[in-house]
Amino acid sequence: MTRIFSLSNQKGGVGKTTTTVNVATALAALRKKVLIIDLDPQGNATVSLGVQRRQGGQNSYTVLTGRYKVSESVVQTNIPFLYVLPASQELLGVDLELAGVEKPQFFLKNALSDVSDFDYIFIDCPPAVGLLTLNALVASTSVIIPVQCEYLALEGVADLMKTIEKVKKNFNPSLKIDGIVMTMFDGRSRLSRSVDNDVRSFFKDLVYDTVIPRNVRIPEAPSHGKPVMLYDFRSTGAQSYIRLAGEILNREKGENHG
Numbered sequence: 001m002t003r004i005f006s007l008s009n010q011k012g013g014v015g016k017t018t019t020t021v022n023v024a025t026a027l028a029a030l031r032k033k034v035l036i037i038d039l040d041p042q043g044n045a046t047v048s049l050g051v052q053r054r055q056g057g058q059n060s061y062t063v064l065t066g067r068y069k070v071s072e073s074v075v076q077t078n079i080p081f082l083y084v085l086p087a088s089q090e091l092l093g094v095d096l097e098l099a100g101v102e103k104p105q106f107f108l109k110n111a112l113s114d115v116s117d118f119d120y121i122f123i124d125c126p127p128a129v130g131l132l133t134l135n136a137l138v139a140s141t142s143v144i145i146p147v148q149c150e151y152l153a154l155e156g157v158a159d160l161m162k163t164i165e166k167v168k169k170n171f172n173p174s175l176k177i178d179g180i181v182m183t184m185f186d187g188r189s190r191l192s193r194s195v196d197n198d199v200r201s202f203f204k205d206l207v208y209d210t211v212i213p214r215n216v217r218i219p220e221a222p223s224h225g226k227p228v229m230l231y232d233f234r235s236t237g238a239q240s241y242i243r244l245a246g247e248i249l250n251r252e253k254g255e256n257h258g
């Protein structure tokens with residue numbers, strides 16, 4: 001069965017896209033067939049993978065609104081086993097466009113019933129809790145929440161958790177939070193350490209052991225159209241995302257046995 005992860009946090013710039021691209025790449029390196037769905041009009045995940053954003057034609061917007069099938073719209077990246085459904089700026093219009101239709105939360109889920117050959121699907125959500133994020137949560141098996149090790153880190157996370165609860169109750173009973181990943185950690189900063197501590201003492205085991213450090217290779221990589229793992233495999237950024245992917249796989253095993 002395909003596992004579908006939403007990377008979500010309504011706060012902007014916390015590492016959703018970076019985590020999507022790099023965890024997906026780490027799993028593809030293990031020969032898992034992986035699809036990234038770029039559901040953010042900004043299209044950062046698409047561009048980070050060296051793929052063009054697409055106006056018109058096949059993209060996550062035209063798939064979401066039922067004009068094209070997922071299977072005919074995915075693009076193979078330069079990385080074996082890794083595919084992307086590119087974003088389009090037209091996604092900006094989704095909230096208005098689907099507002100009047102029946103069950104607007106189910107469009108992505110319905111679209112995904114067309115594909116069954118991926119081991120994992122990662123959905124990169126925009127920094128907002130609109131219809132795009134709602135569609136992602138309804139279509140997902142799990143949510144991964146990146147939290148930046150900064151002041152006001154948890155701003156918005158409580159709202160996101162309420163949204164997840166509502167989605168569970170009304171549309172997707174088996175939805176679960178896989179985990180919270182602490183990003184952009186700076187070991188020399190007292191603030192960074194204290195935010196990490198606070199979030200761990202509050203959310204306990206929900207927080208992955210792996211912390212993603214601040215690392216300059218991470219923001220450099222997208223301008224080369226590459227995940228950091230391909231840009232600089234030995235960097236702390238690449239290595240920490242490989243560990244995080246391992247942890248995500250382990251949580252899945254734990255689930256299957258328990």
Ligand SMILES: Nc1ncnc2c1ncn2[C@@H]1O[C@H](COP(=O)(O)OP(=O)(O)OP(=O)(O)O)[C@@H](O)[C@H]1O
Nearest residue numbers: 012013014015016017018127184213214215218219
């Ligand atoms: N560990 C890190 N070290 C240094 N820079 C990072 C790290 N993680 C992410 N960044 C940089 O921080 C910025 C924001 O990251 P990213 O785009 O992944 O966040 P996001 O949550 O997807 O943002 P948005 O809400 O706009 O979609 C990017 O420029 C990215 O390259």
Ligand SMILES: [Mg+2]
Nearest residue numbers: 016017040044
């Ligand atoms: Mg993003």
